[in-house]
Amino acid sequence: xxFLRVMLFSLVVLLAYTLFANILxxxxxxxxxxxxxxxxxxxxxxxxxxxxxxxxxxxTCTLCHNELxxxxxxxxxxxxxxxxxxxxxxxxxxxxxxxxxAAAIEAYLRESMLDPSAYVVAGFGKKGTNDTVxxxxxxxxxxxxxxxxxxxxLIAFLEERAGAEITVxxxxxxxxxxxxxxxxxxxxxxxxxxxxxxxxxxxAACHDLEGSGADVGPRLDGIGKRYxxxxxxxxxxxxxxxxxxxxxxxxMPQDYAEQLRVSELELLLDYLEKLPAKEAxx
Amino acid sequence: xNPAGSMRRAWTVVFLVLAATAAALAAPDALAQAADALAxxxxxxxxxxxxxxxxxxxxxxxxGFAQMHLFLAAFVLAVPLFVVVIELAGAVTxxxxxxxxxxxxxxxxxxxxxxTALTGGGLxxxxxxxxxxxxxxxxxxxxxxxxxxxxLFVLESVFLxxxxxxxxxxxxxxxxxxxxxxxxxxxxxxxxxxxxANAWTTFMMSPAGVDPATGAITGTVWAxxxxxxxxPLNLHRFLANIAYGGAIVGAYAAYRFLSVRSIKERAHYxxxxxxxxxxxxxxxxxLPFAGYWxxxxxxxxxxxxxxxxxxxxxxxxxxxxxxxxxxxxxxxxYYLWCGLGRTDRGARYAPYVKYIAVVIVGGFLVWVxxxxxxxxxxxxRILGGTSHKVLGPLGIMPAKNTAVNLMLVFTFMxxxxxxxxxxxxxxxxxxxxxxxxxxxxxxxxxxxxxxxIYGYITPTVYKVGASVPQVVTTLTIIVVSLTIDSFMARGAxxxxxxxxxxxxxxxxxxxVLPVAFTWLMALxxxxxxxxxxxxxxxxxxxxxxxxxxxxxxxxxxxxxxxVTLAFMAVIVFVFWLSQLGATVQEAPAGGEDRx
Numbered sequence: 001x002x003f004l005r006v007m008l009f010s011l012v013v014l015l016a017y018t019l020f021a022n023i024l025x026x027x028x029x030x031x032x033x034x035x036x037x038x039x040x041x042x043x044x045x046x047x048x049x050x051x052x053x054x055x056x057x058x059x060t061c062t063l064c065h066n067e068l069x070x071x072x073x074x075x076x077x078x079x080x081x082x083x084x085x086x087x088x089x090x091x092x093x094x095x096x097x098x099x100x101x102a103a104a105i106e107a108y109l110r111e112s113m114l115d116p117s118a119y120v121v122a123g124f125g126k127k128g129t130n131d132t133v134x135x136x137x138x139x140x141x142x143x144x145x146x147x148x149x150x151x152x153x154l155i156a157f158l159e160e161r162a163g164a165e166i167t168v169x170x171x172x173x174x175x176x177x178x179x180x181x182x183x184x185x186x187x188x189x190x191x192x193x194x195x196x197x198x199x200x201x202x203x204a205a206c207h208d209l210e211g212s213g214a215d216v217g218p219r220l221d222g223i224g225k226r227y228x229x230x231x232x233x234x235x236x237x238x239x240x241x242x243x244x245x246x247x248x249x250x251x252m253p254q255d256y257a258e259q260l261r262v263s264e265l266e267l268l269l270d271y272l273e274k275l276p277a278k279e280a281x282x
Numbered sequence: 283x284n285p286a287g288s289m290r291r292a293w294t295v296v297f298l299v300l301a302a303t304a305a306a307l308a309a310p311d312a313l314a315q316a317a318d319a320l321a322x323x324x325x326x327x328x329x330x331x332x333x334x335x336x337x338x339x340x341x342x343x344x345x346g347f348a349q350m351h352l353f354l355a356a357f358v359l360a361v362p363l364f365v366v367v368i369e370l371a372g373a374v375t376x377x378x379x380x381x382x383x384x385x386x387x388x389x390x391x392x393x394x395x396x397x398t399a400l401t402g403g404g405l406x407x408x409x410x411x412x413x414x415x416x417x418x419x420x421x422x423x424x425x426x427x428x429x430x431x432x433x434l435f436v437l438e439s440v441f442l443x444x445x446x447x448x449x450x451x452x453x454x455x456x457x458x459x460x461x462x463x464x465x466x467x468x469x470x471x472x473x474x475x476x477x478x479a480n481a482w483t484t485f486m487m488s489p490a491g492v493d494p495a496t497g498a499i500t501g502t503v504w505a506x507x508x509x510x511x512x513x514p515l516n517l518h519r520f521l522a523n524i525a526y527g528g529a530i531v532g533a534y535a536a537y538r539f540l541s542v543r544s545i546k547e548r549a550h551y552x553x554x555x556x557x558x559x560x561x562x563x564x565x566x567x568x569l570p571f572a573g574y575w576x577x578x579x580x581x582x583x584x585x586x587x588x589x590x591x592x593x594x595x596x597x598x599x600x601x602x603x604x605x606x607x608x609x610x611x612x613x614x615x616y617y618l619w620c621g622l623g624r625t626d627r628g629a630r631y632a633p634y635v636k637y638i639a640v641v642i643v644g645g646f647l648v649w650v651x652x653x654x655x656x657x658x659x660x661x662x663r664i665l666g667g668t669s670h671k672v673l674g675p676l677g678i679m680p681a682k683n684t685a686v687n688l689m690l691v692f693t694f695m696x697x698x699x700x701x702x703x704x705x706x707x708x709x710x711x712x713x714x715x716x717x718x719x720x721x722x723x724x725x726x727x728x729x730x731x732x733x734x735i736y737g738y739i740t741p742t743v744y745k746v747g748a749s750v751p752q753v754v755t756t757l758t759i760i761v762v763s764l765t766i767d768s769f770m771a772r773g774a775x776x777x778x779x780x781x782x783x784x785x786x787x788x789x790x791x792x793x794v795l796p797v798a799f800t801w802l803m804a805l806x807x808x809x810x811x812x813x814x815x816x817x818x819x820x821x822x823x824x825x826x827x828x829x830x831x832x833x834x835x836x837x838x839x840x841x842x843x844x845v846t847l848a849f850m851a852v853i854v855f856v857f858w859l860s861q862l863g864a865t866v867q868e869a870p871a872g873g874e875d876r877x
Contacts, residue, residue: 002540009790010850013609013797014843021602021839029595029832031816031825063589070585126582127747135585141495142821143586 042170051157079162194271222277324497340412360527361391366465514576528561536792549782608646620788628703645685680737
């Protein structure tokens with residue numbers, strides 16, 4: 001009897017832990033998937049929009065560049081003033097020195113990504129290094145390992161945020177082909193939740209979705225009240241069919257009909273239709 | 283034969299064997315492959331390099347075997363560590379009870395040893411079968427070290443059997459010291475074995491001695507061994523193993539306590555359970571600090587890896603960790619509070635128990651409070667954000683660090699109350715000593731809370747740093763009050779401790795400990811392995827298998843429970859075996875056996 005009682009007691013404790021693990025939010029973290037981009041068709045704005053998606057996704061930049069203070073919050077700061085101040089800093093002796101305007105910003109950004117310790121913003125260096133060594137990894141090497149085209153896209157995004165001229169261009173011709181092959185996507189099964197579809201397509205990078213705050217595309221909260229299901233479907237599959245007031249055509253990728261499976265599209269529509277309006281939420 | 287002469291000869295052999303092992307350990311490069319083989323870049327496996335055998339993918343098989351092997355190895359390596367200390371206590375105090383208990387602890391771990399070897403063999407086989415490309419690369423990096431590992435394993439077996447089976451032959455006088463030395467050698471070999479295994483594990487997390495761009499081998503085996511996370515993991519596993527080993531033998535003692543009927547035996551197993559709980563708590567108290575060092579080194583090595591663990595997809599696991607550690611501390615404290623009933627003097631400390639309980643439970647609740655919640659838009663609307671307005675601030679590190687440190691301080695206080703219930707100090711400065719200890723606790727607690735508040739108002743980067751004074755305060759309270767107590771105990775009047783005067787319910791606390799420890803160990807292993815994300819060797823070799831994702835907490839929890847159940851089954855069998863070994867069949871009635 002003692003044996004049975006002890007075993008039963010231990011099993012109950014064990015099952016309590018198992019139950020707890022199962023009632024917590026369940027998130028599976030998949031390896032990052034490179035985005036299939038038609039580089040040849042990207043203009044400056046498209047390149048910047050792709051850069052924003054990399055910034056918030058594959059590049060993992062927002063892990064540190066956020067409001068928690070591990071690294072400068074590049075989404076909040078006045079980048080025009082920031083970049084000018086840093087390049088003018090007497091401690092700065094990098095590639096942008098002696099350059100002016102947009103060229104200086106491009107040189108500074110590229111250097112910051114490929115050689116983060118070339119200049120470390122005061123207070124953000126590794127502990128004990130007196131701001132001479134950056135904790136940031138070089139983005140062209142593992143674990144981030146961005147391609148040249150992806151780094152250019154990031155530069156375009158940050159230049160756009162700084163209000164500067166976009167000096168980088170998407171690779172064309174053979175370059176584009178090589179870059180596209182470099183980022184070949186692996187075949188996977190269909191997504192099982194709308195969140196997984198949204199994450200894969202990076203919707204929140206351009207649309208203000210689940211608090212992302214993005215404003216490249218129209219907000220999606222309460223969209224089910226503004227449009228019917230057929231209209232939302234058309235806007236996903238053929239984004240230029242109706243352009244919301246105040247937004248530009250050709251920004252949203254045109255190939256979602258090829259990227260999405262039928263089941264995924266239906267999941268996404270179900271989700272968007274029920275998304276509450278923000279006014280009601282506040 | 284001259285006993286002193288034979289002992290000298292025995293020692294010479296032991297010394298020569300150890301010296302040869304040390305020399306081999308220092309020069310595994312001597313067993314290296316050709317230089318051109320080492321200069322090759324790390325292989326880039328494709329999906330085809332991961333065989334699926336009989337419908338089975340490699341990950342669950344390797345996960346199961348690795349976890350079972352780790353449970354058993356941790357137990358088998360830990361027991362001799364504290365057994366030598368208990369045996370030494372027996373030799374110094376000439377109290378035979380220590381010797382009997384140490385021997386009994388060893389008996390349990392001996393039965394588990396063959397299972398450790400069995401699961402180790404299974405793990406190696408599974409790794410070579412399912413991950414041949416990864417293993418090929420690791421074997422190249424560590425060259426002759428695999429061979430040294432095998433030699434160490436043989437040595438571990440030799441010294442383990444020697445230590446256990448020579449126990450009664452080397453029990454008294456000079457021979458006892460020889461036996462203790464054997465125990466020391468056994469632990470040296472065992473720890474070296476663990477450190478070598480840790481080198482492979484940590485190399486996969488923070489590779490060193492290889493070209494960062496290609497993975498080609500550029501350094502010595504020692505360079506790969508001494509990678510940035512090796513020593514933090516060594517310390518963490520060393521302490522955790524002690525706590526874990528203590529918890530398991532505690533369960534054995536509790537089970538025996540509940541099973542036996544004689545007062546003498548109940549007293550023996552009560553004392554054994556108390557000692558085991560003490561070992562578990564002693565190993566456990568410094569563990570958060572070793573964990574802090576490990577995490578700080580992970581951040582220093584790769585900020586991304588640190589954030590993946592603490593602020594990314596794995597962050598929720600630390601809420602489960604809090605639940606597990608919370609139950610461990612509650613169970614250990616409950617057992618200590620019940621122990622106050624063993625002495626007549628214990629009743630005077632009973633009124634303090636409720637205050638300690640409030641702090642432990644309060645700390646536990648703060649620790650399990652999450653900060654950012656993963657919510658649906660509807661839930662965010664109702665809550666008004668992704669964190670609770672009032673409780674949300676309790677979810678960040680300053681609050682959690684404060685809670686953990688207070689829980690540790692008050693757990694130590696529970697132990698100290700029991701220790702004091704068995705002694706009445708007679709030194710003239712006892713009053714002053716008591717005042718100093720009370721002041722130490724008071725100032726320490728204020729300091730821990732103040733550092734926690736400072737943590738709120740300082741930028742995130744310094745929040746973790748703000749926990750250092752808290753840790754130092756906790757350790758100061760423990761070390762200084764232990765020192766004062768040990769001086770106050772000199773010449774103290776001993777109060778009789780009625781071993782065996784414990785409730786049945788109190789023993790169940792000793793069953794919670796191993797269950798929670800086992801689950802916790804597997805959970806932390808899952809986190810440690812997952813921070814590599816989709817890399818076999820972080821930044822060097824990508825995982826191209828179908829299992830390159832980090833599973834959900836639920837599926838990881840189910841896997842952990844399955845392995846824990848398997849381990850519990852093995853341990854129950856091991857307990858049964860060690861009891862069977864002590865069972866002697868009585869002669870049949872009516873004289874001698876005629877068959």
